[in-house]
Amino acid sequence: MSKRKEVALAAGVSEATVSHVINGTKYVSPELTMRVRKAIEEKGYRLNQAARCLATNRSGHLALIVNNLKNPRYAEVAEAMQEEARAKGYIVSTIDINLFNFTEDAVFDLISRNVDGLFLATYIDSMEPAIKRACEGGIKVISGNPEFGHILDVSYRKAIVDMVKCLAELGHERIAFLSGYSTKESKHTKYGDFCEALRVQGLPLIRELIVEGEPPYIADLDAGYHSMKELLGRTRDFTAVFAVNDLVAIGAMKALREQGLRIPEDISVVGCDDIQFASYMEPALATIRIPKGEMGMLATDMLYDILNGNTCEDTVLTAAFQTGASIAKHPA
Amino acid sequence: MSKRKEVALAAGVSEATVSHVINGTKYVSPELTMRVRKAIEEKGYRLNQAARCLATNRSGHLALIVNNLKNPRYAEVAEAMQEEARAKGYIVSTIDINLFNFTEDAVFDLISRNVDGLFLATYIDSMEPAIKRACEGGIKVISGNPEFGHILDVSYRKAIVDMVKCLAELGHERIAFLSGYSTKESKHTKYGDFCEALRVQGLPLIRELIVEGEPPYIADLDAGYHSMKELLGRTRDFTAVFAVNDLVAIGAMKALREQGLRIPEDISVVGCDDIQFASYMEPALATIRIPKGEMGMLATDMLYDILNGNTCEDTVLTAAFQTGASIAKHPA
DNA sequence: TTGTAGGCGTTATCAC
DNA sequence: GTGATAACGCCTACAA
Numbered sequence: 294m295s296k297r298k299e300v301a302l303a304a305g306v307s308e309a310t311v312s313h314v315i316n317g318t319k320y321v322s323p324e325l326t327m328r329v330r331k332a333i334e335e336k337g338y339r340l341n342q343a344a345r346c347l348a349t350n351r352s353g354h355l356a357l358i359v360n361n362l363k364n365p366r367y368a369e370v371a372e373a374m375q376e377e378a379r380a381k382g383y384i385v386s387t388i389d390i391n392l393f394n395f396t397e398d399a400v401f402d403l404i405s406r407n408v409d410g411l412f413l414a415t416y417i418d419s420m421e422p423a424i425k426r427a428c429e430g431g432i433k434v435i436s437g438n439p440e441f442g443h444i445l446d447v448s449y450r451k452a453i454v455d456m457v458k459c460l461a462e463l464g465h466e467r468i469a470f471l472s473g474y475s476t477k478e479s480k481h482t483k484y485g486d487f488c489e490a491l492r493v494q495g496l497p498l499i500r501e502l503i504v505e506g507e508p509p510y511i512a513d514l515d516a517g518y519h520s521m522k523e524l525l526g527r528t529r530d531f532t533a534v535f536a537v538n539d540l541v542a543i544g545a546m547k548a549l550r551e552q553g554l555r556i557p558e559d560i561s562v563v564g565c566d567d568i569q570f571a572s573y574m575e576p577a578l579a580t581i582r583i584p585k586g587e588m589g590m591l592a593t594d595m596l597y598d599i600l601n602g603n604t605c606e607d608t609v610l611t612a613a614f615q616t617g618a619s620i621a622k623h624p625a
Numbered sequence: 626m627s628k629r630k631e632v633a634l635a636a637g638v639s640e641a642t643v644s645h646v647i648n649g650t651k652y653v654s655p656e657l658t659m660r661v662r663k664a665i666e667e668k669g670y671r672l673n674q675a676a677r678c679l680a681t682n683r684s685g686h687l688a689l690i691v692n693n694l695k696n697p698r699y700a701e702v703a704e705a706m707q708e709e710a711r712a713k714g715y716i717v718s719t720i721d722i723n724l725f726n727f728t729e730d731a732v733f734d735l736i737s738r739n740v741d742g743l744f745l746a747t748y749i750d751s752m753e754p755a756i757k758r759a760c761e762g763g764i765k766v767i768s769g770n771p772e773f774g775h776i777l778d779v780s781y782r783k784a785i786v787d788m789v790k791c792l793a794e795l796g797h798e799r800i801a802f803l804s805g806y807s808t809k810e811s812k813h814t815k816y817g818d819f820c821e822a823l824r825v826q827g828l829p830l831i832r833e834l835i836v837e838g839e840p841p842y843i844a845d846l847d848a849g850y851h852s853m854k855e856l857l858g859r860t861r862d863f864t865a866v867f868a869v870n871d872l873v874a875i876g877a878m879k880a881l882r883e884q885g886l887r888i889p890e891d892i893s894v895v896g897c898d899d900i901q902f903a904s905y906m907e908p909a910l911a912t913i914r915i916p917k918g919e920m921g922m923l924a925t926d927m928l929y930d931i932l933n934g935n936t937c938e939d940t941v942l943t944a945a946f947q948t949g950a951s952i953a954k955h956p957a
Numbered sequence: 958t959t960g961t962a963g964g965c966g967t968t969a970t971c972a973c
Numbered sequence: 974g975t976g977a978t979a980a981c982g983c984c985t986a987c988a989a
Binding site for chain 2: 368
Binding site: 638639640641642645651652653654657676678679680681682 | 958959960961964965966967
């Protein structure tokens with residue numbers, strides 16, 4: 294690895310000049326610029342980011358926090374964030390906290406690594422203290438919590454209301470909810486939105502039809518499968534089910550099929566997130582669409598703006614109900 | 626952010642002593658150790674990794690290269706790698722090269738960032754030069770290519786032979802292959818294995834039944850869907866299809882259904898990777914199982930060993946055929 | 958057992 | 974427009 298000094302030597306200029314052509318921090322004559330570039334090329338010189346970070350206190354390193362990378366929803370956010378970040382010269386590390394299994398050290402490590410910015414694509418109360426430390430440590434964070442600075446969030450309210458309305462109009466009255474998580478978690482807004490939506494439609498909230506997740510609260514295919522089995526073991530008196538995400542919905546569909554229940558003839562199913570798989574299911578899963586890629590991009594852009602002293606607007610994107618073949622009229 | 630100096634001051638010791646208790650590089654009396662730890666705690670001190678990196682030339686930063694993070698196969702590798710890495714004090718950045726859309730800069734950036742190690746979970750010829758540079762830059766790399774140092778790979782051969790044998794025994798003779806990529810890519814071993822497997826079974830390799838992918842070669846659900854449509858447009862004279870991965874298989878299933886073809890009664894379908902979704906399909910997708918989590922863990926362990934001057938063994942894991950409801954006897 | 962000092966590769970502030 | 978020089982925070986001989 295050749296260093297800046299060697300490049301300067303090869304180009305016959307000072308080290309400072311090399312830096313200036315690299316960073317564009319000062320005018321350098323075209324001729325010298327050329328010589329320097331050539332020297333860089335020939336020497337195969339690579340700027341040492343660690344050194345730069347030490348000097349500038351900026352690492353060009355972003356972090357994304359998700360709760361389950363295996364959920365394509367987050368994979369998509371991660372991919373978009375990464376793509377946008379790379380275009381802006383940043384690298385991103387995705388931290389997969391297994392929900393509720395969260396350890397503060399993961400965040401402290403981020404501080405230690407001088408991460409410039411942080412996007413919380415998932416949110417749990419228990420990480421608040423750590424995130425607060427991160428803020429104090431100078432890390433810019435973007436999340437759904439105004440307490441941490443700028444906010445980028447998605448609101449499910451309207452979509453869930455629309456969805457419940459759609460089901461109600463199809464004659465459904467007893468709608469189950471597969472939570473995946475604990476409905477006691479304060480930030481678990483989908484459950485709150487669902488309750489509200491029922492209220493709006495004048496439908497009852499039936500406790501028996503609410504299935505809580507089990508620790509460690511990984512809302513995945515298996516969780517959906519087991520949640521539905523639990524529900525079916527409890528009662529069959531429901532005609533529609535809303536799952537906290539598409540994975541849970543798809544898992545639930547399997548459990549329903551195994552019990553000989555037809556979708557949507559017997560039970561209508563709705564998921565959430567609109568992962569690509571949803572439309573490849575048989576029947577195609579009705580779901581709630583959220584702008585996953587946009588979130589990743591926006592988060593990156595916002596962080597970029599903040600880090601460069603520009604302003605950035607807080608944003609709340611809105612989800613949209615996406616109907617599908619997995620819902621139908623209430624069975625006569 | 627308090628620095629080491631402040632900790633030293635607070636603990637009434639020298640900076641060197643602080644470092645030694647942090648790194649365990651020298652014996653420090655229990656008493657002083659205690660004082661230092663307390664001071665660290667009180668001051669909320671976080672070691673600056675950039676500074677350490679500059680001094681030691683080690684970043685504690687690993688990278689994983691995949692071609693499509695949205696493919697749960699890679700998400701799983703990424704998650705496992707990350708988990709193992711964190712336990713060892715490393716952080717990992719996952720780089721999603723969109724296959725064949727690869728740009729060398731991504732790798733050069735890794736060099737610039739003093740990444741200690743690199744795991745190529747995917748492989749394409751076009752990145753060879755860049756990876757070579759990474760090696761020269763001192764980055765330890767693990768991949769399927771011995772040229773780059775240690776190897777960690779998975780062999781599909783036996784699994785594919787078993788799979789074709791299974792299909793042959795069920796009476797299938799005309800087996801299609803949805804490549805997703807270009808079959809001309811030298812490293813695209815699944816295609817080679819498939820050809821070999823046909824040979825072993827004495828089955829013909831039918832050019833018409835081989836569907837090449839389209840640039841930019843993202844072998845995902847849509848690609849599978851379109852590949853199958855293309856195949857169906859070409860001929861219906863096949864009774865089984867092997868897809869390069871589960872996503873392609875699932876996409877193909879949709880196209881088949883749309884044409885009124887039943888799975889497995891009319892067409893048997895086999896995927897590859899054994900992503901969790903496979904078993905949640907209707908019918909459950911026969912596939913080829915690969916140890917995804919194990920690969921992520923192993924790669925990390927190997928890198929860790931190498932980086933710490935230990936030896937590590939090259940490993941080739943073997944895939945296994947996993948039957949499923951998506952295959953059945955040749956339709957009479 | 959503990960402290961001192963030089964250096965890691967860049968940036969940034971100054972004179973030149 | 975260009976070139977020295979002092980940080981940046983930490984590690985690590987080497988000295989005490």
